[in-house]
Amino acid sequence: MTLAIGVIGTGAIGQDHIRRLSQTLSGAKVVAVHDINPLQAEAAVKQYQLAASVHDNGQALIRDPAVEAVLVTSWGPSHEEFVLDAIAAGKPVFCEKPLAVSAAGCMHIVQAERAHGKRLVQVGFMRPYDAGYRALKQVLQEGRIGAPLMLHCAHRNPSVGEGYTTPMAITDTLIHELDVLRWLLDEDYVSAQVVFPRKSSHALPQLADPQIVLLETRSGVRIDVEIFVNCQYGYDIQCQIVGETGIASLPEPSSVPLRSAASYSTAILTDWKQRFIAAYDVELQAFIDGVQAGSLTGPSAWDGYAAAVAADACVLAQQNGAVVEISMPPRPDFY
Ligand SMILES: NC(=O)C1=CN([C@@H]2O[C@H](COP(=O)(O)OP(=O)(O)OC[C@H]3O[C@@H](n4cnc5c(N)ncnc54)[C@H](O)[C@@H]3O)[C@@H](O)[C@H]2O)C=CC1
Numbered sequence: 001m002t003l004a005i006g007v008i009g010t011g012a013i014g015q016d017h018i019r020r021l022s023q024t025l026s027g028a029k030v031v032a033v034h035d036i037n038p039l040q041a042e043a044a045v046k047q048y049q050l051a052a053s054v055h056d057n058g059q060a061l062i063r064d065p066a067v068e069a070v071l072v073t074s075w076g077p078s079h080e081e082f083v084l085d086a087i088a089a090g091k092p093v094f095c096e097k098p099l100a101v102s103a104a105g106c107m108h109i110v111q112a113e114r115a116h117g118k119r120l121v122q123v124g125f126m127r128p129y130d131a132g133y134r135a136l137k138q139v140l141q142e143g144r145i146g147a148p149l150m151l152h153c154a155h156r157n158p159s160v161g162e163g164y165t166t167p168m169a170i171t172d173t174l175i176h177e178l179d180v181l182r183w184l185l186d187e188d189y190v191s192a193q194v195v196f197p198r199k200s201s202h203a204l205p206q207l208a209d210p211q212i213v214l215l216e217t218r219s220g221v222r223i224d225v226e227i228f229v230n231c232q233y234g235y236d237i238q239c240q241i242v243g244e245t246g247i248a249s250l251p252e253p254s255s256v257p258l259r260s261a262a263s264y265s266t267a268i269l270t271d272w273k274q275r276f277i278a279a280y281d282v283e284l285q286a287f288i289d290g291v292q293a294g295s296l297t298g299p300s301a302w303d304g305y306a307a308a309v310a311a312d313a314c315v316l317a318q319q320n321g322a323v324v325e326i327s328m329p330p331r332p333d334f335y
């Protein structure tokens with residue numbers, strides 16, 4: 001069976017997912033698209049030669065009988081409404097991060113999904129599907145560096161657009177670490193603090209960049225994450241775990257070492273699309289396969305909620321400079 005997917009939001013990642021659904025993955029096809037900017041939707045249909053209808057609103061796409069599953073890749077603040085509509089229609093939905101822009105919004109989705117009685121939601125947290133993070137988790141699970149004590153992480157983008165603001169460093173960027181580090185350590189956070197180094201001259205006035213987020217987990221692991229979204233030199237994701245008997249680091253993406261012009265070098269990627277290309281493929285194939293098998297296993301609405309609870313605390317910590325408590329309720333059996 002080929003899963004008929006409707007895509008809401010045909011911008012950067014929407015088009016990238018349409019490309020992989022149409023050209024790389026198996027078992028799915030794009031049958032409908034919608035974007036608040038109709039020219040953007042038409043452009044996606046043309047570029048990927050889709051046999052897809054173009055809807056003039058998201059609700060119509062979700063209700064379209066030809067659409068069996070929904071992909072939400074629109075702007076973050078629109079996610080909650082579309083995901084709730086998909087659940088109300090009983091259709092599986094893959095939603096890009098963030099699941100909703102606040103923990104309260106994510107909780108509405110959790111409640112709706114539980115009331116429906118079966119998992120319908122997968123969140124686009126792709127890093128748990130990345131081979132490097134998976135290898136890192138295996139090292140931890142095999143006890144090869146002993147119990148984890150500290151994590152030193154960095155999330156660096158070369159530059160960001162004019163619309164990117166200080167809280168977005170948390171809700172748009174750090175949200176990936178909030179998810180993947182929780183998955184890696186298999187525990188929730190209990191506190192957050194944000195400190196601001198000297199501001200980069202490359203950051204626009206509305207953005208404090210870089211930032212350092214300090215997290216503490218339930219067992220006492222201390223985590224520092226540098227978020228630096230105007231670092232200029234590349235797209236660079238770092239994660240180093242200091243354990244009781246050793247240190248484990250996220251592998252660098254593979255690249256040909258070059259001896260040339262009196263130097264020895266390896267390239268650094270500049271684009272998130274390339275850095276996690278394999279992980280995006282695997283996460284979306286897992287969604288297709290999960291829908292076909294009647295059982296979703298990827299990052300859940302609860303994972304989206306957990307990341308949002310921590311993100312809310314980090315945004316508050318940005319404002320007051322204090323250590324903010326993170327209070328995470330126990331995971332319901334449903335998840
Ligand atoms: N998992 C990942 O690594 C990534 C996830 N994302 C997430 O994907 C989402 C989209 O990001 P981008 O593609 O980079 O943004 P974008 O700005 O390139 O595209 C967003 C598209 O959604 C459309 N849109 C906005 N509001 C809408 C609404 N209410 N209804 C229908 N269409 C609407 C816009 O017209 C635009 O075409 C964001 O939530 C972002 O955080 C983005 C990049 C990477």
Ligand SMILES: O=C1[C@@H](O)[C@H](O)[C@@H](O)[C@H](O)[C@H]1O
Binds near residue numbers: 157172176229272
């Ligand atoms: O999700 C993403 C973007 O939305 C976000 O703006 C970037 O900072 C992240 O690196 C990228 O993975």
